[in-house]
Amino acid sequence: MRRYAVFGSPVAHSQSPRIHAAFARQTGIALEYVAIEAGHGDFPAKLAASGVDGANVTLPLKEDAFALCRSVSARAQRAGAVNTLIREGEHWRGDNTDGLGLVRDLTERHGLDLRERRVLLLGAGGAARGVAPALLDAGIHSLYIVNRTAARADALADALGDPARVHPRAWDDLPGLGEFDLLINATSATRGGALPALPMALAGPRSVAVDLGYGEAAVAFLAWARAAGCAQALDGLGMLVEQAAESFLLWHGVRPDTDPVYAQLRAQADALVSAD
Numbered sequence: 541m542r543r544y545a546v547f548g549s550p551v552a553h554s555q556s557p558r559i560h561a562a563f564a565r566q567t568g569i570a571l572e573y574v575a576i577e578a579g580h581g582d583f584p585a586k587l588a589a590s591g592v593d594g595a596n597v598t599l600p601l602k603e604d605a606f607a608l609c610r611s612v613s614a615r616a617q618r619a620g621a622v623n624t625l626i627r628e629g630e631h632w633r634g635d636n637t638d639g640l641g642l643v644r645d646l647t648e649r650h651g652l653d654l655r656e657r658r659v660l661l662l663g664a665g666g667a668a669r670g671v672a673p674a675l676l677d678a679g680i681h682s683l684y685i686v687n688r689t690a691a692r693a694d695a696l697a698d699a700l701g702d703p704a705r706v707h708p709r710a711w712d713d714l715p716g717l718g719e720f721d722l723l724i725n726a727t728s729a730t731r732g733g734a735l736p737a738l739p740m741a742l743a744g745p746r747s748v749a750v751d752l753g754y755g756e757a758a759v760a761f762l763a764w765a766r767a768a769g770c771a772q773a774l775d776g777l778g779m780l781v782e783q784a785a786e787s788f789l790l791w792h793g794v795r796p797d798t799d800p801v802y803a804q805l806r807a808q809a810d811a812l813v814s815a816d
């Protein structure tokens with residue numbers, strides 16, 4: 541049986557094994573998909589020892605995965621980050637399905653039109669790098685990248701190579717940036733502690749806020765978004781299912797139907813929240 545895994549840290553609560561098992565049942569493809577805990581130091585060795593045919597990579601390993609690929613897709617090259625590894629003999633080919641996953645979730649599941657939108661991206665790590673190129677490709681008007689470490693926002697803006705639309709800014713600049721149509725939290729701040737204060741003036745009654753995380757990790761930013769009066773506050777569950785479907789397509793040549801899998805995960809997530 542073909543074997544796949546998701547690598548990251550922490551990875552025990554990853555939904556990816558469930559999602560890929562559901563896709564496998566739906567498409568009749570026999571596979572095994574497990575979660576393997578790995579950090580910056582031990583990821584290459586654990587990947588080599590795992591014997592997998594393909595892998596997903598989550599935080600904090602997306603830039604590490606990029607570095608170990610012999611070849612990468614154009615979108616992974618632009619992102620400087622890889623979330624999908626495809627075995628090619630003894631070597632790895634890297635791709636990044638995060639951005640397309642986010643765009644599909646926003647446009648197809650939630651019916652948003654991204655064209656000409658003014659977008660704020662909080663964060664400049666692997667998650668932010670993964671989604672930025674796809675947002676530009678979706679025709680947004682401008683992308684403001686704000687990161688705690690300003691040099692990383694500058695580096696991401698340089699890598700994107702679209703200075704007319706991409707504007708790196710420091711966290712201290714946030715109060716002067718005005719209102720955004722779409723606000724994306726791609727920081728890992730809420731996983732390790734608190735999200736730094738965000739001015740309410742960043743959002744208005746037509747704004748949509750998205751946290752790329754889900755569950756506990758998304759609570760603080762989405763609470764801020766509701767308090768700031770956003771029209772919609774979305775978590776990253778839809779993106780998670782869509783990026784998984786794109787990885788599944790790369791490995792197996794079939795794109796599964798994501799709606800029933802998303803509905804199942806959403807019901808489970810809502811049940812957990814109401815049990816709190």
Ligand code: ATR
Pocket residue numbers: 598599600601602662663664665666667668687688689690692726727728729730732733734735736
């Ligand atoms: P990921 O793959 O989740 O993006 P990462 O590459 O480690 O993981 O990036 C984490 C992101 O969250 C970075 O943008 C980081 O900011 P720095 O580049 O300044 O480190 C951001 N981040 C993490 N903790 C944060 C906090 N407490 N406040 C603000 N930003 C934070």
